Amino acid sequence: MATKIKDLDGLRRSRCAAANTLDLIGDKWSLLVIRDMLYGKRTYGELLDSPEGIPTNILAERLKRLEQAGIIVSTAYQERPVRYAYTLSAKGAAMGDILLALVRWGKEHIPGTLVLKATKPGATQSKPARRAKAPRAD
Amino acid sequence: MATKIKDLDGLRRSRCAAANTLDLIGDKWSLLVIRDMLYGKRTYGELLDSPEGIPTNILAERLKRLEQAGIIVSTAYQERPVRYAYTLSAKGAAMGDILLALVRWGKEHIPGTLVLKATKPGATQSKPARRAKAPRAD
Numbered sequence: 001m002a003t004k005i006k007d008l009d010g011l012r013r014s015r016c017a018a019a020n021t022l023d024l025i026g027d028k029w030s031l032l033v034i035r036d037m038l039y040g041k042r043t044y045g046e047l048l049d050s051p052e053g054i055p056t057n058i059l060a061e062r063l064k065r066l067e068q069a070g071i072i073v074s075t076a077y078q079e080r081p082v083r084y085a086y087t088l089s090a091k092g093a094a095m096g097d098i099l100l101a102l103v104r105w106g107k108e109h110i111p112g113t114l115v116l117k118a119t120k121p122g123a124t125q126s127k128p129a130r131r132a133k134a135p136r137a138d
Numbered sequence: 139m140a141t142k143i144k145d146l147d148g149l150r151r152s153r154c155a156a157a158n159t160l161d162l163i164g165d166k167w168s169l170l171v172i173r174d175m176l177y178g179k180r181t182y183g184e185l186l187d188s189p190e191g192i193p194t195n196i197l198a199e200r201l202k203r204l205e206q207a208g209i210i211v212s213t214a215y216q217e218r219p220v221r222y223a224y225t226l227s228a229k230g231a232a233m234g235d236i237l238l239a240l241v242r243w244g245k246e247h248i249p250g251t252l253v254l255k256a257t258k259p260g261a262t263q264s265k266p267a268r269r270a271k272a273p274r275a276d
Binding site: 008009010011013014015016017018019020021022023024026027028029031032035050051052053091094095097098099100101102103104105106107108109110111112113114115116 | 146147148149151152153154155156157158159160161162164165166167169170173188189190191229232233235236237238239240241242243244245246247248249250251252253254
């Protein structure tokens, strides 16, 4: 680990698999967006309605970044105005294991934390993307 | 998940265990510092000597923050000038599971990544803390 690796083939900081994963989702919000999508949320409005209150500019930026990384896929579900639904790719859904590890650690080491249960997305949102999925992740 | 939780008992964004864990280590560097400590690095100089080239100001800030969170423990191993050795608490060592999940995801989904093998800490370093490195900020 102490030696510098010179030829990174386009990787950013090192060849370390953990470092490269953190380059994609190493921030306070990306994995929460992925959590919400694992729970079945799909529209921008649904994702915005997180208990953490993600700021709209951060959500927009993260969705763009996660899509560029192939973690999520967007599909227009409406035209004029165009609106997108977001779903996890297989690669994105595989991040569930990372979330699970975070949840386990938090539950064990941070008093007062919970495994949040999903509410039915759409319950708080009248329009689009009526999802019904009873996901339980996180 | 759609409802806001009002009484957070001092938690920051929600009661979600994942969100609270991310409040502690949701960035590009903290888990890499923890990775290096899991590999046996202990001194500031050893930790600075990561393949990712952690900038010294970021390392100092993260060590302080991780110590405040009870994830690492510092002990003075030398006086005049005082120098500290850092070790993971049990709570910190338990973050190994999070790292493992990141590593697994990265190895599977990011071509060219590896599970970096630890080198013996100190092998590349005679005196702690003398670092000259081309920092790369985040």
